[in-house]
Amino acid sequence: xxxxxxxxxxxxxxxxxxxxxxxxxxxxxxxxxxxxxxxxxxxxxxxxxxxxxxxxxxxxxxxxxxxxxxxxxxxxxxxxxxxxxxxxxxxxxxxxxxxxxxxxxxxxxxxxxxxxxxxxxxxxxxxxxxxxxxxxxxxxxxxxxxxxxxxxxxxxxxxxxxxxxxxxxxxxxxxxxxxxxxxxxxxxxxxxxxxxxxxxxxxxxxxxxxxxxxxxxxxxxxxxxxxxxxxxxxxxxxxxxxxxxxxxxxxxxxxxxxxxxxxxxxxxxxxxxxxxxxxxxxxxxxxxxxxxxxxxxxxxxxxxxxxxxxxxxxxxxxxxxxxxxxxxxxxxxxxxxxxxxxxxxxxxxxxxxxxxxxxxxxxxxxxxxxxxxxxxxxxxxxxxxxxxxxxxxxxxxxxxxxxxxxxxxxxxxxxxxxxxxxxxxxxxxxxxxxxxxxxxxxxxxxxxxxxxxxxxxxxxxxxxxxxxxxxxxxxxxxxxxxxxxxxxxxxxxxxxxxxxxxxxxxxxxxxxxxxxxxxxxxxxxxxxxxxxxxxxxxxxx
Amino acid sequence: xxxxxxxxxxxxxxxxxxxxxxxxxxxxxxxxxxxxxxxxxxxxxxxxxxxxxxxxxxxxxxxxxxxxxxxxxxxxxxxxxxxxxxxxxxxxxxxxxxxxxxxxxxxxxxxxxxxxxxxxxxxxxxxxxxxxxxxxxxxxxxxxxxxxxxxxxxxxxxxxxxxxxxxxxxxxxxxxxxxxxxxxxxxxxxxxxxxxxxxxxxxxxxxxxxxxxxxxxxxxxxxxxxxxxxxxxxxxxxxxxxxxxxxxxxxxxxxxxxxxxxxxxxxxxxxxxxxxxxxxxxxxxxxxxxxxxxxxxxxxxxxxxxxxxxxxxxxxxxxxxxxxxxxxxxxxxxxxxxxxxxxxxxxxxxxxxxxxxxxxxxxxxxxxxxxxxxxxxxxxxxxxxxxxxxxxxxxxxxxxxxxxxxxxxxxxxxxxxxxxxxxxxx
Numbered sequence: 001x002x003x004x005x006x007x008x009x010x011x012x013x014x015x016x017x018x019x020x021x022x023x024x025x026x027x028x029x030x031x032x033x034x035x036x037x038x039x040x041x042x043x044x045x046x047x048x049x050x051x052x053x054x055x056x057x058x059x060x061x062x063x064x065x066x067x068x069x070x071x072x073x074x075x076x077x078x079x080x081x082x083x084x085x086x087x088x089x090x091x092x093x094x095x096x097x098x099x100x101x102x103x104x105x106x107x108x109x110x111x112x113x114x115x116x117x118x119x120x121x122x123x124x125x126x127x128x129x130x131x132x133x134x135x136x137x138x139x140x141x142x143x144x145x146x147x148x149x150x151x152x153x154x155x156x157x158x159x160x161x162x163x164x165x166x167x168x169x170x171x172x173x174x175x176x177x178x179x180x181x182x183x184x185x186x187x188x189x190x191x192x193x194x195x196x197x198x199x200x201x202x203x204x205x206x207x208x209x210x211x212x213x214x215x216x217x218x219x220x221x222x223x224x225x226x227x228x229x230x231x232x233x234x235x236x237x238x239x240x241x242x243x244x245x246x247x248x249x250x251x252x253x254x255x256x257x258x259x260x261x262x263x264x265x266x267x268x269x270x271x272x273x274x275x276x277x278x279x280x281x282x283x284x285x286x287x288x289x290x291x292x293x294x295x296x297x298x299x300x301x302x303x304x305x306x307x308x309x310x311x312x313x314x315x316x317x318x319x320x321x322x323x324x325x326x327x328x329x330x331x332x333x334x335x336x337x338x339x340x341x342x343x344x345x346x347x348x349x350x351x352x353x354x355x356x357x358x359x360x361x362x363x364x365x366x367x368x369x370x371x372x373x374x375x376x377x378x379x380x381x382x383x384x385x386x387x388x389x390x391x392x393x394x395x396x397x398x399x400x401x402x403x404x405x406x407x408x409x410x411x412x413x414x415x416x417x418x419x420x421x422x423x424x425x426x427x428x429x430x431x432x433x434x435x436x437x438x439x440x441x442x443x444x445x446x447x448x449x450x451x452x453x454x455x456x457x458x459x460x461x462x463x464x465x466x467x468x469x470x471x472x473x474x475x476x477x478x479x480x481x482x483x484x485x486x487x488x489x490x491x492x493x494x495x496x497x498x499x500x501x502x503x504x505x506x507x508x509x510x511x512x513x514x515x516x517x518x519x520x521x522x523x524x525x526x527x528x529x530x531x532x533x534x535x536x537x538x539x540x541x
Numbered sequence: 542x543x544x545x546x547x548x549x550x551x552x553x554x555x556x557x558x559x560x561x562x563x564x565x566x567x568x569x570x571x572x573x574x575x576x577x578x579x580x581x582x583x584x585x586x587x588x589x590x591x592x593x594x595x596x597x598x599x600x601x602x603x604x605x606x607x608x609x610x611x612x613x614x615x616x617x618x619x620x621x622x623x624x625x626x627x628x629x630x631x632x633x634x635x636x637x638x639x640x641x642x643x644x645x646x647x648x649x650x651x652x653x654x655x656x657x658x659x660x661x662x663x664x665x666x667x668x669x670x671x672x673x674x675x676x677x678x679x680x681x682x683x684x685x686x687x688x689x690x691x692x693x694x695x696x697x698x699x700x701x702x703x704x705x706x707x708x709x710x711x712x713x714x715x716x717x718x719x720x721x722x723x724x725x726x727x728x729x730x731x732x733x734x735x736x737x738x739x740x741x742x743x744x745x746x747x748x749x750x751x752x753x754x755x756x757x758x759x760x761x762x763x764x765x766x767x768x769x770x771x772x773x774x775x776x777x778x779x780x781x782x783x784x785x786x787x788x789x790x791x792x793x794x795x796x797x798x799x800x801x802x803x804x805x806x807x808x809x810x811x812x813x814x815x816x817x818x819x820x821x822x823x824x825x826x827x828x829x830x831x832x833x834x835x836x837x838x839x840x841x842x843x844x845x846x847x848x849x850x851x852x853x854x855x856x857x858x859x860x861x862x863x864x865x866x867x868x869x870x871x872x873x874x875x876x877x878x879x880x881x882x883x884x885x886x887x888x889x890x891x892x893x894x895x896x897x898x899x900x901x902x903x904x905x906x907x908x909x910x911x912x913x914x915x916x917x918x919x920x921x922x923x924x925x926x927x928x929x930x931x932x933x934x935x936x937x938x939x940x941x942x943x944x945x946x947x948x949x950x951x952x953x954x955x956x957x958x959x960x961x962x963x964x965x966x967x
Contacts, residue, residue: 075914121921122815126791216762255749368809388785461746462774505750510741511711
């Protein structure tokens with residue numbers, strides 16, 4: 001009997017902490033008691049009934065709501081079907097994991113089948129964003145506070161204004177205070193019961209801002225009957241429009257430069273194989289494609305280091321495309337030397353073979369290449385002028401590649417040999433230059449640079465078997481326009497075509513602008529067959 | 542000598558063995574005319590598999606009229622004239638009883654004269670611009686009034702949109718749809734200055750200035766939406782650029798008519814979340830029929846990640862209606878089946894009944910869904926009843942008075958209700 005008792009004691013002693021552990025696991029993930037019924041409703045209501053529940057939640061609680069709202073806004077909020085507890089989905093090293101919303105503890109035993117998602121639509125997302133902003137108005141970080149005020153500019157209801165009026169006098173940060181002042185001015189300008197002079201002063205204050213919501217407010221003011229307010233709003237809008245116009249011009253210019261940089265990257269390799277060596281390489285586009293697929297494969301091999309994969313992809317793409325280029329030169333082009341038509345047909349055949357090869361290996365569907373986090377998003381200079389980061393990096397990258405290439409051709413012995421062979425093959429041969437080797441290396445260099453272009457393009461466009469075809473025509477256009485055999489010509493041609501296209505596009509539409517540019521180049525080539533920068537002297541023959 | 546007889550005997554048996562199935566009267570041949578190579582292969586090969594799966598299931602149920610269904614698969618290789626040749630081959634050489642096929646409108650237009658000449662029968666399962674009705678074709682995809690018009694109504698009534706951007710790829714489907722939409726918007730009191738129309742070439746990848754134009758157009762103080770008939774590949778860079786320029790689905794929602802589950806599988810859907818699409822079917826719709834269909838499809842493809850989409854449902858309804866019509870007619874004769882088809886009912890995978898109309902168009906429910914980060918759609922709105930397909934749009938002046946009715950006494954695909962005249966077959 002004693003033994004039995006002792007056994008039971010032992011058993012309980014062992015079980016108690018276990019049971020407690022299990023209990024605390026579930027209790028810890030319970031919402032505070034005052035909102036528990038609302039949270040339960042959240043898991044049961046239909047999509048169109050969720051908004052009132054969320055509003056009640058916001059009303060009864062404080063910043064403790066932010067994690068819930070945040071997870072819901074991002075579509076990461078789930079509940080466990082068995083006990084209706086809320087969990088948040090997170091991504092860790094490529095794996096999907098679930099965490100208790102209130103316990104903050106990982107729940108490794110939970111899988112997708114045990115869960116149901118709390119659905120969200122645009123209306124809810126908009127509401128949640130504002131609700132979070134309302135809480136963030138009193139956040140510690142000034143940046144968060146400013147973002148919150150700007151978020152709320154479009155939804156200035158009475159409560160928000162009262163809160164802002166209360167916060168405004170005590171706001172320590174100058175920038176936040178200014179944005180808050182803007183919000184209050186927007187409110188003052190729209191109040192019809194205030195005296196005109198106060199409202200006009202507010203409108204004057206608004207005329208210095210480029211915020212979209214400010215312009216919206218002013219536009220609605222111009223529809224009002226009060227003539228003084230109407231004309232003040234119109235003047236303010238005109239003032240803003242002038243500044244917006246200026247920034248729009250800069251925007252177009254950036255778009256043009258960005259398109260130019262893409263054209264430059266795509267055509268610079270061709271400028272070497274076609275321009276310097278005189279080989280019409282129709283498979284050039286496929287070298288770009290191979291570079292893009294190399295980026296994809298590199299990302300597959302290092303899924304946890306997407307941010308760094310691009311630094312591996314650049315040399316890898318250079319090597320892959322470069323060696324394919326050398327192979328093509330050795331196996332095909334070398335035998336067709338001096339026969340441009342046959343070279344054209346042979347390389348066209350190679351391009352089809354490479355495309356089909358990629359279709360067979362990777363399927364005809366486009367592959368997804370993710371952008372590293374430091375390349376996503378944009379650099380916002382002001383509300384109407386922002387530069388997208390990926391395009392900014394690619395612009396800088398294209399110029400860098402161009403500079404390196406010029407240095408290679410000007411300062412290295414390979415460059416010297418390349419120039420010698422391209423200027424006078426027989427003489428170079430007589431001087432002891434291994435022309436066959438130089439040909440292969442030049443072709444490899446041009447193809448390798450096309451591969452690097454592929455890495456950059458994979459960040460902008462679809463990676464699929466047809467990627468190369470989309471760029472081959474443009475590449476030839478740039479090289480011919482710039483002047484065959486002239487790298488500087490390629491640079492100038494790429495940027496001028498890019499800028500011209502982007503300035504034409506808003507006026508004529510994308511289809512017509514492409515046609516107009518092509519027609520212009522045809523006419524230009526009629527007038528100056530050797531392009532913008534024709535080669536002079538004996539090298540031209 | 543002996544050797545020779547043996548050889549000829551083998552040859553003879555071989556020949557009869559090969560000839561037997563084609564001679565046998567206990568099979569019904571079903572033609573499948575979808576591209577299996579070339580640019581359209583991505584979308585069309587799925588439909589080929591759908592038809593094959595449906596045939597397999599029907600045979601497991603004992604076939605049709607006591608006969609086995611035999612598929613005849615041909616590959617028109619995304620080459621429009623080849624569609625006509627292959628259709629001719631299917632009808633006159635293989636003697637198929639019915640064809641399931643085509644995706645692009647231009648391929649259908651190329652097959653149409655062949656079907657009418659040889660009196661064939663085809664089911665066309667893709668959403669399209671309408672403005673056609675042939676005695677020999679049944680259209681199980683959506684007409685503009687079953688996709689585009691309800692989507693516009695949703696934008697106006699539920700989201701309060703007052704300014705519209707009609708963005709499309711430069712070819713026949715977007716141009717006709719946008720023409721209808723423009724006329725419809727004007728009839729709803731939207732002034733011309735609040736409608737922006739933009740066309741881009743196939744495979745457009747540099748969307749910077751167009752998106753910035755849209756952004757500017759959308760920042761005039763009234764709610765703006767984009768109605769997108771942008772096709773295929775060009776969508777991904779378009780949505781990416783929208784996200785890059787800071788336009789979220791809450792600011793300017795995009796409603797797409799050509800983006801479905803198939804297109805979303807395998808791409809990064811993060812920049813697309815919250816944008817909309819209008820279809821007659823979503824994989825995410827929760828009905829027992831749909832669950833069964835998805836399960837069967839995944840089992841058939843041996844792929845747990847295989848997705849279903851709208852044209853697949855259209856194929857599914859078309860196939861089952863054809864089976865029922867053949868049963869009703871008791872024969873596979875084209876004229877008899879065509880008569881039996883009209884008024885056929887079959888349950889949609891999303892609930893309700895699809896009914897084949899006198900104009901050869903289906904009645905279907907219309908659904909609007911928001912794209913989710915898992916590449917699926919969340920239904921945010923749907924019609925209460927099914928919407929009958931309208932062959933000739935009422936919003937275009939040229940087809941306002943035209944109807945299609947393949948029952949007597951009209952029996953015409955292009956009948957003018959004012960002059961009471963039938964002009965042409967379609």
